[in-house]
Every structure is written in C-alpha cells, then in structure tokens.
Amino acid sequence: MQGAYMGKILRVNLTEKKVSESPLPEDYIRKYLGGRGIAARLLYDIMTPGTDPLSPDNKMVWGTGPLTGLPVQACSSGWVVTTKSPATGTYFRSRCVSNLGIMLKRSGYDFLIIEGKAESPTYIYIENGDVEFGDASSLWGTTTDLAEYIIKNHLIRNPRVETAVIGPAGERLVKYAIVQCGTRQLGRGGMGAIMGAKNLKAVAVYGDKPIPIANEDVLKELVKEQINQLSAAHGTKRMQRYGTAAIHTLINQIGDYPYKNFRSTYFPDHEKLNGEGRVRKTIRNAGCPNCIINCWKFTYVKEGPYAGAWVDGPEYETFCTFGGLLDISNLDATIAANQLADLYGIDTISAGITIGFAIEAFERGIITTKDTDGMVLRWRDEEVMMKLIKKIAFREGFGDLLAEGVKVASEKIGKGSEEFAPHIKGLELPAYDPRPVKAHGLGMVTSNIGGSHALGYGTQEVFGLPTPVDRYTLEGKGKLTKFNQDRLTWGECCIWCTFPTRSEWHKPDLLTKIVVAATGVDFGGFESALKIGERVWNVEKAFNVREGFDRRHDTLPARFLKEPIPDGPSKGQKFELEPLLDEYYQARGWDVATGLPTRGKLEELGLKDIADDLEKMGRLR
Amino acid sequence: MGKVSVKFYQDIRDAAGTSLAELEIEGPTPLPLFLKKLVGRFEKLKPLLENLQTEKAAVIVLVNGRAPIPISSEVLMGGEEISILPMVDGG
Known part of the structure; x- marks a missing residue:
C-alpha cells in the first residue's frame, strides 16, 4: 500500500x-x-x-x-x-x-x-x-x-x-x-x-481527512528509535532550552558574526544579547506537533520602554540582524522590532541587513539627512531601527528605496556603496560572514535562491557536526558543499527539520527507513537519498540557467572578496571565490568555466528533457 | 611558563561555577593534557569534556576562536584564549 x-x-x-x-x-x-x-x-x-x-x-x-x-x-x-x-x-x-x-x-x-x-x-x-x-x-x-x-x-x-x-x-x-x-x-x-x-x-x-500510512506498525517502532536518538543528542537539550539562539555566542566566538554590516565579525557586547537572555524572557516553549525538540520560544517584555512587546522568537538570525549587526544589545528592542516586522509582514533578515547597509552609507557620507527624511542614521540607535522598519513596510519616504533591498538600493545610491551591500543575487546575506567559513560561505554563494545559509549549511565547519572540518582550508570544500546541499535538499523533499538532520542528531539511515515505512515506496538508503537531492538541485539550477544565471552570478560584493576581516578571531580572512567555485563545479559535474550544467550530468540524473530545453537555449555545456 | 585563559559559556559555565578561569602551563602543553588539568580543577566538567569531536561530543573547544582538528594536534604555548561552548545547532 x-x-x-x-x-x-x-x-x-x-x-x-x-x-x-x-x-x-x-x-x-x-x-x-x-x-x-x-x-x-x-x-x-x-x-x-x-x-x-x-x-x-x-x-x-x-x-x-x-x-x-x-x-x-x-x-x-x-x-x-x-x-x-x-x-x-x-x-x-x-x-x-x-x-x-x-x-x-x-x-x-x-x-x-x-x-x-x-x-x-x-x-x-x-x-x-x-x-x-x-x-x-x-x-x-x-x-x-x-x-x-x-x-x-x-x-x-x-x-x-x-x-x-x-x-x-x-x-x-x-x-x-x-x-x-x-x-x-x-x-x-x-x-x-x-x-x-x-x-x-x-x-x-x-481539513480533517486522514493521511494514509503504508506500514504503521513499522513506522511506530522506527519513531521510537528516532526519539531515543534525538533524546540522546546534546544539541536537542540545548535547543530545548535556548532555541536557535543557542548558537549566538558560538558564531561570535569563531569570528563569524555580521557586526556593523560585516565590517567586523566580532560583536563586543554579545553577552548582553544571547540565548541565555532569551531564556529569561521566555514565557512559553513550543514547537511543531510531534516534536520533542520544542525550539519555538515565546518571549515577552514585561517592563521598560518596550513593555508589552512579544514574539515567537527571536530566532538566531533576528538576534543578529535586529541586534549586533546594528550594534544593538538590548534584547527588549530586538523583540519589539521582531514583532513589528511580523505585524507589517517584512523579513527580519533582509530588513536588518538593509538598515545596516543604510547606516554605513550614512556614516561614510554617501547619503545624508537629505536622503533619509531628516533622520540621522547611527549604530546602536533603537529608534532608528524601529522607524526604518515602519518606513520600509509602508514604503514611506526613504523607506521606499530600502524596500527594494540592498542590491537595488546600492545600485541607485551608487558612489561605491555596491561594494558593501551584503547580498548574493539580490538576496540579503544571512547572519554569517562567508569569509571565515569556506564551505558554509560557498553554500551561500552557490545557493539556488541567492544569499541564504539554509540550503547548504556547513555544519562541519561551524558546529563540528557530524564530523569536524577545519573552516579555513579550501581543499575539499567544493565536494563538501555539494554534499551539504544535496543532503538538505533531500531533507526538504521529505520534509525533515533542518537542524537535527544536518547535524545528524537522528541518523540518516533511520530517516530513510522512516520515509519508506510511511510511503511504502522503496526510495533506497542514504546514497539514493543524496541522488534525489542532487537531482532536485539540478532542476532548480536549470530553472536559474534558463533565466540567464551562470558563474558570473555566483559571487559576493567586494567587501567579502577584497577586505580582510580586520579584527577578532577570524582576523585576516577573505573569501577565496575562484578556487572554491572551480572545485564546486567539478564536484557538481558542471562546466567549470561557465558554471552551466552538462548533458552528461543531467542525463545521469534522469533529466534528459531538461538537458534538451537548455540545449535549445544554448545554455548547456 | 605562561597563562592560558578559559571562558565557559551557557551550561558549561553552570558546571564550572564560573565564566572565566586562568591556568598556568609549564612550557608547551598539548591541548588534551591541558584539558585534563582543567578537569582536575573543575571536576564537573569531566563528563562534558569526554568524546570531543565525535558525534557524542557535548561541547565545542575553541583555541583563539578556531577548533583544532584533531584536538591532539594543538600545543598550547601560553597566552591562548580557550572557549568551551555547548554543542548546538540552529540559526
């Protein structure tokens, strides 16, 4: 069945x-x-x-x-x-x-x-x-x-x-x-x-229709084992307590923090704004149905200027983008900003990054109060953050420009501001600097959706899981990035939660058995799973190739390629784009010079029809 | 002779009972040996410092912000800052 x-x-x-x-x-x-x-x-x-x-x-x-x-x-x-x-x-x-x-x-x-x-x-x-x-x-x-x-x-x-x-x-x-x-x-x-x-x-x-399960008894037994594995994982316990903000301190201590629009990668005030602070503000732990991890944290501000603010979060990314990225270390302000963004309906990562970019442009004199509706843009200014969130959401005045995102805003502002506008293919970078984490950074650069950490997270470099890999070395990072992307892609087909899956708190061979028990379809083991992930990645890539994207677009703004990190634990690091891309395209079986897929690879993955499409457009190698 | 500072975070700090410690070393000291010395001073850290860099690891050990791989490859000379953080995922 x-x-x-x-x-x-x-x-x-x-x-x-x-x-x-x-x-x-x-x-x-x-x-x-x-x-x-x-x-x-x-x-x-x-x-x-x-x-x-x-x-x-x-x-x-x-x-x-x-x-x-x-x-x-x-x-x-x-x-x-x-x-x-x-x-x-x-x-x-x-x-x-x-x-x-x-x-x-x-x-x-x-x-x-x-x-x-x-x-x-x-x-x-x-x-x-x-x-x-x-x-x-x-x-x-x-x-x-x-x-x-x-x-x-x-x-x-x-x-x-x-x-x-x-x-x-x-x-x-x-x-x-x-x-x-x-x-x-x-x-x-x-x-x-x-x-x-x-x-x-x-x-x-x-809806209230029942969802069929192919082998319910087998599934129950496998889920018991899954609970055993998750319960034994140290990461589960930390996430139950701190949520995703558990990593805030770690990311800072390895010098990967997006402090002041990525000018530095170390946030001096990080201890004022971390997962422990959120624990004190948390009034309710929650999570997805049937999940023991319970990583959702409902926080509430009980007193002070932001009293009454609450949010399901903030998640790690928002801790940074409405926090240390702007040199803000007041968790109450971060919670209030997160709540505003949710109510108005804007992305906390992109909004924070865009505001940080604007502050740096102002500080450098590239824009002035004439451009900002009279506002003086400063680091560590909670009021500026709150006002800009509203201006962006309602496209009021200066907010109308920022509502276009950092790529378009920097192109319109010009004067060299493109060099420090943090984005990949128009998607604002997440709260990790690519420079000191080569596979993690390469995952963002080659992501099919632009500057996202979520499609190929370099857990081996950042957390040392499932096996530690040195984050500065270049060799092997193309292959590692392909593995991380294929694994997460398969996970999102099933659809597994990203955190325990990528760090292997529950083991891949168990997860593949669960999928087979639930569906009754023999998808095979983890090697087959990675092949499905690779196939899907190539479909997504083909979509982008059809839209005109190639190697030229797998890149970063000048800051990350030319400016060494000035201080902190990752001092001196730059992102070595070209050798990393060369190895990545080789690992993918794509054309190294152009980054375009090859017929051989697409046919190997059962995507002959897509190869034919791309060939007709002159976009196949 | 030199000093090595150790910073403890989150539940590691709770186990150590402090957020910061400084230990003297007598010349070049392999990191595993230093961690044994640390356990001698903070006994509750013992279970947390077992199985480092394996899938059962409870903590991440950084030396000047970088995880030495393998742990045994690192020799402390004095002046280093060690961070001991919980094994996590997220973000």
Missing part, C-alpha cells in the same frame, strides 16, 4: 476564479520524492522563462512532504513554497513550519498551485477539497495578526483554520515581504510581495 501522499494537486487561477485538480504524477514521486523536490519540478514545468515575478504569470507552488502531518518527529508541520523571486529573479523556495501544511494535506492535497491575479483583494479558503474565493477588501491594509483573526473568527468562523496572510508590506510589494502563518513565516525572497501582486491577502485551509 502506498501511504503518506494524498495523490492530488490543486490549481487555483485567481484571474479566472477557476479551480482544477490533477493527480500527483507517480514518476514525480519516484524521482523527486515530494515537498521541495516535486514543487521545484512542477514550477520548472509550468513557468515561462523571463516571467516578471510580480506579474499575474508568476506561479506559486505550495507543497507538503510525505511526512507532513504524520506522527513522526522533526518534520510534521514542514511545508514549502516554490516560485520566482522578485528579490533575485531566480527560482526560490521558502520553507515554513506552521500547521497550514498539515491542513492542506488533510484537505486532500499534496500541492497547491496559485496563479493569475484577482481583480480585487481576495482570500482563498480551502476546506476538505472545496475552494472558495472570499472578498478581502476590508482586510486590505491590515496587519497580519488582525487579518488572521478576522478571517478565522468572523469570515470563516472556524478558529481551527490555518492561515497564511500578508501585511501592509506585501500589499506594497516590498521585495522582502513575508507571509505570516500563525506565529511562523514564509520568509525571504518576497513571498508576501508575490501574494500582494496577485491581490491575494490570505490563504486559509481546514
């Missing part, structure tokens, strides 16, 4: 207000497994190269994995969206861990494709296979929390509905607008702007 899949794709056309269903192709399950894999392939199939990401022709593929909604640890609420990003112009995948994925599956669908543009503000409601288009005119302009509340309690009148809503930033097409899903987000890459461009305020889903 095949389990874990619902077997259907739902397609919603907002322009025509039409809904259709199609079966989930059996061969796609075998080749791409599910989640990010099938969503990437579907997007490749249905998108026309050159499509404007903010046009009605852009598509969003919302995808669940076979493990979404199952009684398995560290996976059950995971889901993804693939689309073309307005921030990068590349393929994009955004990942979320809200219960919307579970509801989508229990409503009868593995995947949801959204296309077109509604005539007026609209929300979509999916309930057990029925789809309604609702009028969201009265919700247009509202913050994410209010929109969610009204949709659940007044329009649909079912508080168990799961929602994905945009705020004012998404409506205004801020290039890094997010989609708020309960207290979690579809972050990065402007997912909220795409919904805004489609006049789509929200997606709401409710």
Whole structure:
C-alpha cells in the first residue's frame, strides 16, 4: 500500500476564479520524492522563462512532504513554497513550519498551485477539497495578526483554520515581504510581495481527512528509535532550552558574526544579547506537533520602554540582524522590532541587513539627512531601527528605496556603496560572514535562491557536526558543499527539520527507513537519498540557467572578496571565490568555466528533457 | 611558563561555577593534557569534556576562536584564549 501522499494537486487561477485538480504524477514521486523536490519540478514545468515575478504569470507552488502531518518527529508541520523571486529573479523556495501544511494535506492535497491575479483583494479558503474565493477588501491594509483573526473568527468562523496572510508590506510589494502563518513565516525572497501582486491577502485551509500510512506498525517502532536518538543528542537539550539562539555566542566566538554590516565579525557586547537572555524572557516553549525538540520560544517584555512587546522568537538570525549587526544589545528592542516586522509582514533578515547597509552609507557620507527624511542614521540607535522598519513596510519616504533591498538600493545610491551591500543575487546575506567559513560561505554563494545559509549549511565547519572540518582550508570544500546541499535538499523533499538532520542528531539511515515505512515506496538508503537531492538541485539550477544565471552570478560584493576581516578571531580572512567555485563545479559535474550544467550530468540524473530545453537555449555545456 | 585563559559559556559555565578561569602551563602543553588539568580543577566538567569531536561530543573547544582538528594536534604555548561552548545547532 502506498501511504503518506494524498495523490492530488490543486490549481487555483485567481484571474479566472477557476479551480482544477490533477493527480500527483507517480514518476514525480519516484524521482523527486515530494515537498521541495516535486514543487521545484512542477514550477520548472509550468513557468515561462523571463516571467516578471510580480506579474499575474508568476506561479506559486505550495507543497507538503510525505511526512507532513504524520506522527513522526522533526518534520510534521514542514511545508514549502516554490516560485520566482522578485528579490533575485531566480527560482526560490521558502520553507515554513506552521500547521497550514498539515491542513492542506488533510484537505486532500499534496500541492497547491496559485496563479493569475484577482481583480480585487481576495482570500482563498480551502476546506476538505472545496475552494472558495472570499472578498478581502476590508482586510486590505491590515496587519497580519488582525487579518488572521478576522478571517478565522468572523469570515470563516472556524478558529481551527490555518492561515497564511500578508501585511501592509506585501500589499506594497516590498521585495522582502513575508507571509505570516500563525506565529511562523514564509520568509525571504518576497513571498508576501508575490501574494500582494496577485491581490491575494490570505490563504486559509481546514481539513480533517486522514493521511494514509503504508506500514504503521513499522513506522511506530522506527519513531521510537528516532526519539531515543534525538533524546540522546546534546544539541536537542540545548535547543530545548535556548532555541536557535543557542548558537549566538558560538558564531561570535569563531569570528563569524555580521557586526556593523560585516565590517567586523566580532560583536563586543554579545553577552548582553544571547540565548541565555532569551531564556529569561521566555514565557512559553513550543514547537511543531510531534516534536520533542520544542525550539519555538515565546518571549515577552514585561517592563521598560518596550513593555508589552512579544514574539515567537527571536530566532538566531533576528538576534543578529535586529541586534549586533546594528550594534544593538538590548534584547527588549530586538523583540519589539521582531514583532513589528511580523505585524507589517517584512523579513527580519533582509530588513536588518538593509538598515545596516543604510547606516554605513550614512556614516561614510554617501547619503545624508537629505536622503533619509531628516533622520540621522547611527549604530546602536533603537529608534532608528524601529522607524526604518515602519518606513520600509509602508514604503514611506526613504523607506521606499530600502524596500527594494540592498542590491537595488546600492545600485541607485551608487558612489561605491555596491561594494558593501551584503547580498548574493539580490538576496540579503544571512547572519554569517562567508569569509571565515569556506564551505558554509560557498553554500551561500552557490545557493539556488541567492544569499541564504539554509540550503547548504556547513555544519562541519561551524558546529563540528557530524564530523569536524577545519573552516579555513579550501581543499575539499567544493565536494563538501555539494554534499551539504544535496543532503538538505533531500531533507526538504521529505520534509525533515533542518537542524537535527544536518547535524545528524537522528541518523540518516533511520530517516530513510522512516520515509519508506510511511510511503511504502522503496526510495533506497542514504546514497539514493543524496541522488534525489542532487537531482532536485539540478532542476532548480536549470530553472536559474534558463533565466540567464551562470558563474558570473555566483559571487559576493567586494567587501567579502577584497577586505580582510580586520579584527577578532577570524582576523585576516577573505573569501577565496575562484578556487572554491572551480572545485564546486567539478564536484557538481558542471562546466567549470561557465558554471552551466552538462548533458552528461543531467542525463545521469534522469533529466534528459531538461538537458534538451537548455540545449535549445544554448545554455548547456 | 605562561597563562592560558578559559571562558565557559551557557551550561558549561553552570558546571564550572564560573565564566572565566586562568591556568598556568609549564612550557608547551598539548591541548588534551591541558584539558585534563582543567578537569582536575573543575571536576564537573569531566563528563562534558569526554568524546570531543565525535558525534557524542557535548561541547565545542575553541583555541583563539578556531577548533583544532584533531584536538591532539594543538600545543598550547601560553597566552591562548580557550572557549568551551555547548554543542548546538540552529540559526
């Protein structure tokens, strides 16, 4: 018996207000497994190269994995969206861990494709296979929390509905607008702007259909072993206590911190702003259903100027981007800024990085108060951070420029500011400096979605897990990066939580057995899993190649290539781009000179049709 | 003769009962030997410092911000700063 899949794709056309269903192709399950894999392939199939990401022709593929909604640890609420990003112009995948994925599956669908543009503000409601288009005119302009509340309690009148809503930033097409899903987000890459461009305020889903499991007894036994492995892992215990902020001190101590817009990699005041501080502010530990890790931390500010602020977080990235990156060491301010970003619907990483860039440009005299609506931009200024978050979200004055992200903002400002605008392919860098972590940095440079740490995290260099690797050496980093990317890609097909999977708190061979028990499909062991990951990576790469991307775009701003880190534990480090790229392309089996895929590699992966596509465009080597 | 400073973080600090220690070394000292000396002074660190750089490791040991690989390859000369941090993931 095949389990874990619902077997259907739902397609919603907002322009025509039409809904259709199609079966989930059996061969796609075998080749791409599910989640990010099938969503990437579907997007490749249905998108026309050159499509404007903010046009009605852009598509969003919302995808669940076979493990979404199952009684398995560290996976059950995971889901993804693939689309073309307005921030990068590349393929994009955004990942979320809200219960919307579970509801989508229990409503009868593995995947949801959204296309077109509604005539007026609209929300979509999916309930057990029925789809309604609702009028969201009265919700247009509202913050994410209010929109969610009204949709659940007044329009649909079912508080168990799961929602994905945009705020004012998404409506205004801020290039890094997010989609708020309960207290979690579809972050990065402007997912909220795409919904805004489609006049789509929200997606709401409710379902109560059972999800089949192929071998339930076997699965139960395997999950017992999974719990044993996770319970024994030291990382699980630390994450239960500190959440993702557990790594804040480590990243600083290895000299990888994005202090003051990456001018330095060591934050002197880091002890005022770390995971222990968050423990003191945490009023509730939570997490995905069926997961013992419980990494979500609800924090609340009880007194002082930010009293009343609360957030599900801040996560590590936000600790930095609304904290040390701006030389801010007041956790209360970071919590309040995080809450504002969630309410307005902007990405905390991209917003913080963009603000940091603006402060440096101001400090250097490249921009002045004439450009900033009279504001003096300074480090360590919480008020500046709060004001700019609002200006960006509402595209007010100077915020309108920053709402375009650091790539576009630096190109418009000019005067050499491009050299210190931290992004890769238009996506703002995460809170790691690529210079002192060669594989981790290479993972960001070659990521199919631009400057993200999440697609190929160099755990071996940063945490020493599953086996330690020296972070400064160059040799072997191309191969290591390919392994990390393929592993995480497979994980997001299933859809495993990234943290315990990449550090192997639960072992890969156990995870592959769980997938087989749940689905009844013999996907093979970990070697086969890596092959699926590699195949999906190549589909994503082909999407980008079709859009004109190649080796020239796998790069970093001058700061990271030319300026040695001036101080701290990683003093003197630069990012050695060319030799790292050479080895990476070799490991991938791509053309080293251009970074383009080869027919041999694509055919080896069963992607002959994609090789033919690229050849017709003159984009195959 | 030289001094080596050791910084303890998060639950390692709780186990050590302090956030900072300074130990004297008598000339060049292999890191494993130094860590044994550290355990002699802070007994509760013993279980935390076992199985370093294996999948069972409870902590990460940095010398001047860098993890020596393998641990036995590092020889302390005096003046180093050692950081002992919990094994984590996240971000």
